[in-house]
Amino acid sequence: MNRRDFLKVTGVAGMALTGTDAKGSESSSPSPEFYGVLVDTTRCIGCRACEKACATEHDFPVPDIANDGALETQRDTSETAWTVVNRFDTSEGEVFVKKQCMHCWQPACTAACLTNAMYKTQEGPVIWRSRKCMGCRFCMVSCPFDIPKFEYHEWNPKIQKCNFCFDRLQEGKKPACVEACPTDALMFGMKRDLMEIARVRIYNHPERYVHKIYGEHEVGGTGWLYLSAVPFEEVGFRTDLGTTPYPEYTRDFLYGVPLVLFGLPALLYGMNQMTGSDNED
Amino acid sequence: METYTYVNIFETKGLEYLLLMSFLVLLVLFVRYLREPGGKD
Amino acid sequence: MSRVTTISEQGGFWSFLRSQLRPRGKILTPFNVISVPIILLGLGILVVRFTQGLGSVTNLSQEYPWGFWIGFDVITGVAFAGGAYTITFAVYIMRMEKYHPIVRATVLNGLLAYIFYAGALALDLGRPWNIINPIIGNSFGFNSVLFLVSWHFLLYMLAELLEFSPVVAEWLGARRARRILSAMTLATVIFGVTLSCLHQSGLGALYLMAKPKIHPLWYSEFIPIFFLVSSIFAGLSMVILEGTLSHRVFKDQIDPKKHHSFEDLVIGLAKGAAIAMFVYYFFRALIFLHDKQWTLLRSGWGAWYLLEIIGLVLIPCFMFAYGVRHRSLGIIKTAAVLTLVGIVLNRLNISIIAYNWYLPVRYYPSWQEIVVTMMVVSAEIWVFRWIVLRMPVLREAHELPSDTQEKPERAAAAASL
Numbered sequence: 001m002n003r004r005d006f007l008k009v010t011g012v013a014g015m016a017l018t019g020t021d022a023k024g025s026e027s028s029s030p031s032p033e034f035y036g037v038l039v040d041t042t043r044c045i046g047c048r049a050c051e052k053a054c055a056t057e058h059d060f061p062v063p064d065i066a067n068d069g070a071l072e073t074q075r076d077t078s079e080t081a082w083t084v085v086n087r088f089d090t091s092e093g094e095v096f097v098k099k100q101c102m103h104c105w106q107p108a109c110t111a112a113c114l115t116n117a118m119y120k121t122q123e124g125p126v127i128w129r130s131r132k133c134m135g136c137r138f139c140m141v142s143c144p145f146d147i148p149k150f151e152y153h154e155w156n157p158k159i160q161k162c163n164f165c166f167d168r169l170q171e172g173k174k175p176a177c178v179e180a181c182p183t184d185a186l187m188f189g190m191k192r193d194l195m196e197i198a199r200v201r202i203y204n205h206p207e208r209y210v211h212k213i214y215g216e217h218e219v220g221g222t223g224w225l226y227l228s229a230v231p232f233e234e235v236g237f238r239t240d241l242g243t244t245p246y247p248e249y250t251r252d253f254l255y256g257v258p259l260v261l262f263g264l265p266a267l268l269y270g271m272n273q274m275t276g277s278d279n280e281d
Numbered sequence: 282m283e284t285y286t287y288v289n290i291f292e293t294k295g296l297e298y299l300l301l302m303s304f305l306v307l308l309v310l311f312v313r314y315l316r317e318p319g320g321k322d
Numbered sequence: 323m324s325r326v327t328t329i330s331e332q333g334g335f336w337s338f339l340r341s342q343l344r345p346r347g348k349i350l351t352p353f354n355v356i357s358v359p360i361i362l363l364g365l366g367i368l369v370v371r372f373t374q375g376l377g378s379v380t381n382l383s384q385e386y387p388w389g390f391w392i393g394f395d396v397i398t399g400v401a402f403a404g405g406a407y408t409i410t411f412a413v414y415i416m417r418m419e420k421y422h423p424i425v426r427a428t429v430l431n432g433l434l435a436y437i438f439y440a441g442a443l444a445l446d447l448g449r450p451w452n453i454i455n456p457i458i459g460n461s462f463g464f465n466s467v468l469f470l471v472s473w474h475f476l477l478y479m480l481a482e483l484l485e486f487s488p489v490v491a492e493w494l495g496a497r498r499a500r501r502i503l504s505a506m507t508l509a510t511v512i513f514g515v516t517l518s519c520l521h522q523s524g525l526g527a528l529y530l531m532a533k534p535k536i537h538p539l540w541y542s543e544f545i546p547i548f549f550l551v552s553s554i555f556a557g558l559s560m561v562i563l564e565g566t567l568s569h570r571v572f573k574d575q576i577d578p579k580k581h582h583s584f585e586d587l588v589i590g591l592a593k594g595a596a597i598a599m600f601v602y603y604f605f606r607a608l609i610f611l612h613d614k615q616w617t618l619l620r621s622g623w624g625a626w627y628l629l630e631i632i633g634l635v636l637i638p639c640f641m642f643a644y645g646v647r648h649r650s651l652g653i654i655k656t657a658a659v660l661t662l663v664g665i666v667l668n669r670l671n672i673s674i675i676a677y678n679w680y681l682p683v684r685y686y687p688s689w690q691e692i693v694v695t696m697m698v699v700s701a702e703i704w705v706f707r708w709i710v711l712r713m714p715v716l717r718e719a720h721e722l723p724s725d726t727q728e729k730p731e732r733a734a735a736a737a738s739l
């Protein structure tokens with residue numbers, strides 16, 4: 001089977017998949033399925049409406065997107081900007097990429113948090129709860145995407161990171177950035193559906209995209225997914241993060257702890273008894 | 282993009298066992314060295 | 323023979339305490355002259371830190387959330403305190419009576435190190451008042467390595483306190499309490515050794531999820547084991563150096579009989595350290611082989627790695643062995659210093675230097691971070707000195723010959739023959 005035939009077949013499969021999509025959204029049972037957002041960087045025009053909407057929604061200083069020339073430099077998200085758009089000059093021309101928390105399926109940050117302040121909700125958003133956090137910044141050390149940011153100049157600092165507009169989601173609304181995007185570069189939905197849509201786009205336009213969906217498997221799968229026209233390394237993504245969910249890296253150790261606690265004291269006592277002479281104690 | 286190749290994660294096992302054996306030999310030598318000449322134990 | 327002042331002689335606990343709080347010895351020692359300004363300056367810095375935020379005094383950044391206070395005070399400091407569990411294991415579990423004379427000083431050192439270094443952890447917390455959350459149980463993050471480590475710090479401090487409490491009881495002249503507390507020693511030691519194994523390795527496990535951020539020469543899924551094994555020889559080296567120091571500083575406190583056995587003791591400790599380092603070196607070599615890391619050696623990082631592994635593990639290991647064989651305390655002490663430098667380097671490599679190694683921004687501790695660290699260390703030494711000058715840590719308690727107390731003396735006498 002050559003490539004063209006393959007694509008024809010999968011095109012049909014794609015139709016079938018969109019069919020299940022429609023059916024899937026019919027069932028309104030509160031299934032524990034996670035929300036996600038598909039970011040199609042080929043559609044992004046770098047208008048930064050999402051940044052503005054995010055700042056407005058979460059009471060941050062609203063960027064003057066028309067005049068501040070922020071695209072001239074590479075920016076990272078910060079304690080006052082949960083999301084930023086960066087421009088990359090690539091072989092395919094300018095590419096704009098939005099950055100924010102990936103809302104990992106098995107987040108490193110929540111596994112790291114010793115107070116459960118970082119919390120993976122049933123719906124998928126990873127949120128931060130100020131009443132619990134003790135500001136240890138272990139979440140920052142652990143997040144493979146370096147997303148949580150800390151307010152270093154506050155006496156009562158907070159961790160700042162995208163919370164997927166959790167409040168809006170609970171009201172049945174879309175995230176602010178998705179709603180603000182004028183080009184449908186951002187698409188909100190269940191990750192399962194978004195994966196299918198992403199695949200269909202790649203199948204229908206194999207020349208327009210690299211054949212990879214960033215976030216499908218990265219760090220065990222993320223809620224936010226990316227499509228790109230150029231290899232992801234070229235537009236600021238790390239492709240060396242692996243597909244293992246990050247909490248798995250500490251699993252063996254944490255598993256071993258009760259084992260040691262069961263076994264070692266008894267062993268030590270036994271050793272002690274073996275070394276003793278009879279008349280002692 | 283993504284290529285699929287067989288990765289043998291145990292490629293270095295032979296070397297590792299060699300290292301282990303040399304370690305054991307060296308450990309014996311080392312421990313014997315540590316036992317001071319004519320020292321009391 | 324110094325007499326232990328007991329409560330009964332002084333009448334009333336408070337007057338006893340007051341008499342004990344009065345400074346002893348010279349006030350204008352070089353250490354006091356240096357440490358007092360440091361402590362005052364450090365306290366001033368802490369006021370700024372708690373009112374203006376961490377960023378006002380530290381160089382921490384979004385890229386380097388953990389800096390010198392964690393990397394040095396907590397992670398390195400706890401490794402240095404590994405002597406306490408190693409020595410209590412030897413003395414109480416394996417009944418190596420030879421080391422009994424140093425067990426109290428070592429436990430005290432360990433206890434204080436944990437109080438002060440884990441205290442340094444609290445300085446680094448952005449919202450320290452919420453430290454209560456993972457402790458009282460309204461938010462147990464069981465899934466977190468840090469949860470485990472902080473609980474173990476807490477429990478271990480309790481265990482150390484219990485291990486040390488017979489000394490306090492002796493100081494207060496509370497015979498009955500002392501007997502009860504001594505009876506608990508074996509249990510607390512077992513508990514303490516277990517906890518130590520877990521949190522020494524736990525400190526390494528903190529970095530397991532930082533896999534993509536740590537240079538591959540330092541990251542390994544075996545970091546916990548490396549931390550555990552290296553804490554053994556770090557602790558032993560620290561005991562060697564501290565022993566030498568306190569020997570000189572508190573000479574009048576120490577039973578002259580023990581001076582002879584001291585050399586034997588140090589040589590024994592050096593043997594232990596040498597073997598632990600030998601094993602550690604091969605552990606690291608195994609990882610090096612398994613991950614086929616020889617390709618990484620050609621960069622500057624490779625040289626840095628070799629400096630740590632060969633220069634500050636293998637060489638001091640051989641120096642220990644040489645010192646043991648030739649009964650040279652000088653070489654052993656030098657080896658101990660090199661070993662400790664190696665431990666500092668290893669812990670800082672993982673937590674700071676080779677962390678986010680690919681980024682253009684680098685982290686250097688600010689002078690305030692260093693002053694606060696020095697403050698923590700000096701405060702610890704102050705407390706250590708205060709306790710040693712008053713409680714029977716280095717000397718034996720002659721007033722209480724009741725039970726097990728003759729044993730170590732016998733052992734010391736035997737060892738000094």
Ligand code: SF4
Pocket residue numbers: 101102103104107108109110126142143144145146147148161
């Ligand atoms: S991207 Fe980072 S902060 Fe966001 S969920 Fe994943 S681990 Fe947590």
Ligand code: SF4
Pocket residue numbers: 112113114115116117118128132133134135136137138139140159
């Ligand atoms: S800084 Fe707060 S949210 Fe992050 S791991 Fe620590 S307690 Fe959890």
